[in-house]
């Protein structure tokens with residue numbers, strides 16, 4: 001395992017990931033620093049989950065490199081990656097409905113009272129629920145358990161895949177500060193895939209937007225959250241055909257790459273005036289809900 005000197009906890013270097021030889025993530029280069037929260041954004045099918053699965057070793061990249069703390073992870077098993085400090089909370093949360101909250105922590109090797117207390121400190125509401133089976137928890141409580149389990153391993157990198165799935169924004173708003181606290185307080189790097197874009201950018205330092213498997217834009221969370229048109233266009237997979245010219249975005253230093261011909265091929269029908277975008281009524285109402 002080659003190690004390079006770097007300040008980044010995670011580096012993706014021109015990562016390409018394919019299913020059955022068809023690339024769905026192409027030449028993706030991104031970094032997550034120590035103590036940094038980075039949002040990975042993009043429309044359904046953009047390749048976000050695939051990227052996380054390649055980082056955790058569940059998928060083998062077709063080309064490119066994944067480095068954790070400077071160490072190239074090529075050939076390192078998912079289990080070994082976990083031992084090296086990588087924690088991945090998938091969108092199904094990876095919990096066992098028949099086990100209680102406390103049993104989950106014991107399963108993770110937290111045996112002493114001090115270790116249990118530290119795990120509960122991430123979400124104090126879980127303390128009262130220690131004897132309850134995970135299957136009887138609410139969606140938000142299950143997500144607390146999933147995140148607390150991941151954080152109790154003191155990971156170098158925490159990857160959260162759509163932690164908000166099935167949760168009301170108000171619940172997500174309660175979960176995200178614990179993620180920010182882990183980054184700020186413990187130096188954990190966080191890669192956050194999240195549909196509630198503005199909630200994610202509220203706690204993130206930086207963001208990357210994937211479109212059709214390629215990096216469409218990147219920037220500070222502040223810059224990205226101000227650019228509603230860019231975000232909405234990205235969520236339609238329309239970075240090239242939305243009225244946002246790639247030249248304009250390049251001038252801002254945000255757009256890294258786009259394929260107007262490919263993106264522009266998507267159907268566009270109804271004009272959405274506040275954003276200057278076009279799209280079908282149902283799609284646009286979904287997008288606006290996320291924004």
Ligand code: ATP
Pocket residue numbers: 019024042043044045046047048049050051
């Ligand atoms: P979502 O937000 O909907 O989960 P995503 O950005 O996470 O989207 P991925 O799940 O990474 O997107 O999927 C990227 C592309 O790869 C999609 O076109 C999807 O249909 C395809 N894909 C995902 N999993 C597989 C698989 N196991 N086999 C073949 N193709 C797949």
